[in-house]
Amino acid sequence: MDLISPGRRPETSMQLLRSMRLHRSGVYLGLVSLATALAAWFLAAQYSGLPAFMLPTPGQVWARWIELLQNGSLLRHTGVTLLEILVGLSMGVITASLLGYLLAKSATIERLASPYVVASQSVPVVAIAPLLVIWFGPGLFSKVLICALIVFFPVLVNTIVGLRSVPEELQDLMRSLQASRWQMVRYLEVPAALPVTLGGLRIGATLAVIGAVVGEFAGSDRGLGFLINVGRGQYDTALVFVAVFTLILMALCLYGSVLFIESRWLSWRQRPDQPIMNHR
DSSP states (O other), X not given: OOSSOTTSOHHHHHHHHHHHHHHHHHHHHHHHHHHHHHHHHHHHHHHSOOOTTTSOOHHHHHHHHHHHHHHTHHHHHHHHHHHHHHHHHHHHHHHHHHHHHHHHHOHHHHHHHHHHHXXXXXXXXXXXXXXXXXXXXXSHHHHHHHHHHHHHHXXXXXXXXXXXXXXXXXXXXXXXXTOOHHHHIIIIIHHHHHHHHXXXXXXXXXXXXXXXXXXXXXXXXXXXXXXXXXXHHTTOHHHHHHHHHHHHHHHHHHHHHHHHHHHHHTTTSOOTTSOOOOXX
16 A cells, blocks of 8 residues: 555655654664663573572563462552542642642742742651651541642642743734734643643652652551562562552553643644645
């Protein structure tokens, strides 16, 4: 089948072929790097002389993973951690976006609130997580609050930067068209700030995983952080590896979800490798 159809321009077909090649090369490189890492891990576990409770082989970790899947404990603990992450991420993003808009639009509010926002980020979440667990209990809310706190700052900063990067000429144009405040927000400010804001969401999506684990370390009887604590206390290193790899997969899925949202919401943007073509 000819890739260059009558209704498709040659430039578009060449771009499609180029993107397909880049995708294939990226998949191949990912598979090669994964195979290399597994081989290095196997050789280190096999010939380093370390006992299995210190450095298990990939096969032992895989067998432990299958065991946890079969008895349902891995899915149960993963579901708890995922719920904490999603609720905390949503809370942090919504709060940071609303406050970021106020700070970007009002210099007075920024001068009043900025010292407190910066001071709240100067204290490590690991240090205040035990306090939050004591104050709000070891249940879901304390973990959600920790996730929201760790997500809050990067989304807030990116929201402010994105809103302040809106060209003044476009704002003047909207005012000349007598656009209302809501129309300014919907048709100009949000679309213009969305690329930078979603960049902060990328960071926040991965940080939310850290926040959930930190909260579970501070005090919990369920979740992947709890599994890590159990494996560490029982010298079950394979269990620790299973929980850590599950967290990595979860973070990759969240990051990929943000990339998918970007591809859908920012489809109107002109890509750097895509030249602007004149339409007939």
